[in-house]
Amino acid sequence: MRFYYSIIAIVLIVLAFSCNSSRIIKFPKKVDTKDKPIVFQDKGVEFVSDIGIYISNDFASARLNKVSVKNDSTLLLKIHPENEPINNSAYFAFKTWGDYSKAIYFHFEYPKGYEHRYIPKYQIGDEAWQEADSLMFSMKDSIAILKFNVSKDTALIAAQELRTTKEVKDWYTALSQKNNAVTKLKIIGKTHLGRDIPMMDIYSGSKSKKDIIVLLTRQHPPEVTGYLAFQSFLETVLESGTLTDTFLEKYRVLAFPLMNPDGVDLGHWRHNAGGVDLNRDWSKYRQPEVYAVTNQIEQIVKEEGVKVLLGLDFHSTWHDVFYTNVERENTNLPSFVSDWFTQLEANIPNYKVNEKSANSTRPVSKGWFLKRFNAVGITYEIGDETPRDFITLKGKISAHEMMRLLTNNN
Template sequence: MNVKPVLSTLALLGAAGFLGACATPSTELADCAQGDVRLTQDFSGSPAYACTRTGPAAFQLAVAPESAPINPSPWFAFDLEAERETGVSVQLDYGEYEHRYRPEINHGDGIWAALPDTAVRLEAGDSVAVISVDIGPGIVRIAGQEVFGVEDRAQWRAEFAARNGLTRQTIGQSIDRQPVEALSRSASAQNAPLIVILGGQHPPEVTGVLGLRAFLETLLGSASGDNPLDLYEWLIIPDLNPDGVDRGHWRQNLGRMDLNRDWGPFTQPETAAVLAELETRVSEGQVPFLMLDFHSTHRDVLYTPPDDLGLSPDNFAADWIAILNGIWPGEGEAFARGPGHNPDLPTSKTWFATRFGAPGITVEFGDETDRGRIMMLAQTAAQALRIYLEDAQAENEAAGFLPPGNARPD
């Protein structure tokens, strides 16, 4: 079995316990939830797919999106429980979609491990996946990737903020009245440049969660002394789509909206909350400087503005990436780069560049990127940003000025 080094990663990132918050199973799941071998979907991060028992230890899940059309991210997460050791089969029927996420298993000990290739059989042009595992006695959790439910995410935010002296603020509520929480760090003077860091727009993008947490731990966890970070305001919103996470959605919030297609329209309470917070800060004199938005896709890539778009700071993406590659301890380049603007696509990066004339960058980690590589990528990216800010501070001081609002008192 190919066991990923997730235990140490989760310990470092402050992950919570194995079981998430429970909810009442739907009546569709009643048959699957009874008997000597049971399949349940009653924790935060698990979808409520229609479940059919096809044998004493065999089940079928109809893996369907929250709405269509949709980005094909067919997420799954469920618990299996048996009174004694037994072999269990679970068929994932994706309908018109195809298998994407390689299943992982958690025996309740904090370790997530990828199931071996022999445990997963693809059929019908990859639109059906049959998972075969030996379990029991007890409970195991199987999911597309590690599960981070809303309680785990709230616990991480609280612990991270406490460790690093960040202020926690509820800036809005989701449709289901869950908090949209921001973490902030104030500059040493008023009217400072503002750096915004986002995450959690798309529920199953777990590698983006791991990358975001490692990035923030590295960037802010070592802040001390004469710190260039003090010259900037920091607004961090790690979990923008709590409803979608809670229900195991593929992509959307409860309003059936891909939140990363709502930057400009701002029809959803989650994105509208971020807009209101940004407008308040700008009205108070803060100057938007940079947005980083963390996601997952099929590869490690940075989607950046083109270098000739005329944004300020000038050539940020090229300069940051050059620093990143210069200190990258691995082979080749750390991330691929995909420059583009797409003004007709209402994503966070495009809106931020259009609205404020400042760079917005989407930071993407691959679905199956090794967890150790994710840590190294995120840590190196954070170190590169810190170096960039230090260099900018030195250049400004040499030129006789500092970023707006950060002039030192006489």
């Protein structure tokens, strides 16, 4: 009998250690985040002989599924999502060039039920990205039309300026090296397709007794403007002189600069390679990206016996907005949200905070930070077309004021 008890004990111990250390967090509305199949694009370069131009989706973050000719100056671009159902966020990206200069009309076509979302941006050669102006881009009878002068110089045309896995990696690697006295770069897991999930672990001196601030972005691949704010925010956290020194002596920042690298490089509208919206998986952690991030946070909290105070998740939508939780008083930073917003309005010229407050009903990161750690969870949303210099300013001031509030108050 004793033998059997020993076997049972061993089985239980093995089970306990093989389970995710992240606790299941319940939300009122359940979302099924098991893997669902995605459709990969056929990649290649096509010479459209009727018109005399080349068109390509053979690069990271491309999205273009099919090209057909309407007439000698008009091309129909068919753009499909990675799988369905999916949020209405029609992302596209392709390259085009020709032997001669020619004005081409590109018509964007989506499956039934989806609409055009983004004003096209373009980059010619290595020049800076530009936004198509109203002479180039228009909506006619709900069809989005881009008039573009195709020439010998390759033009990259996309929903947003591209920030591929390689570009993001170049940025966070350089930033980590430049600030290596306080930054450790770690790979905390792998995606479905084997890409790295990175984390920057940021603190000064000893890591003991430092409560935690979490920053994350790119759960949703096309949400580049949220990523631009994240970049400015994190650069400010690392490079604000004595304020940074004081802040990082007291707090530890866990920054996740690229949560969905598969989705980013596959040119996805929203999901990861498991065909799932990662920002609905913060309950059971079925997807490797959410599993890796939550598991890291849990492990550090357990090892150091510290609190998570604040989680900021950077996204993009139609316009700038902060999604907050209604619950404030019983969080680890009861007055943070109102104090921070007051400071943003005081320090950003002609700016009024747009806040929408609601308890998360579905398993999103904002609700997870609150339910799991009593932390302040905020979805930091930037508009798709918010001017890029304003995004940088807002990222900078919001980081600065967060550090000021957290170092003054305690």
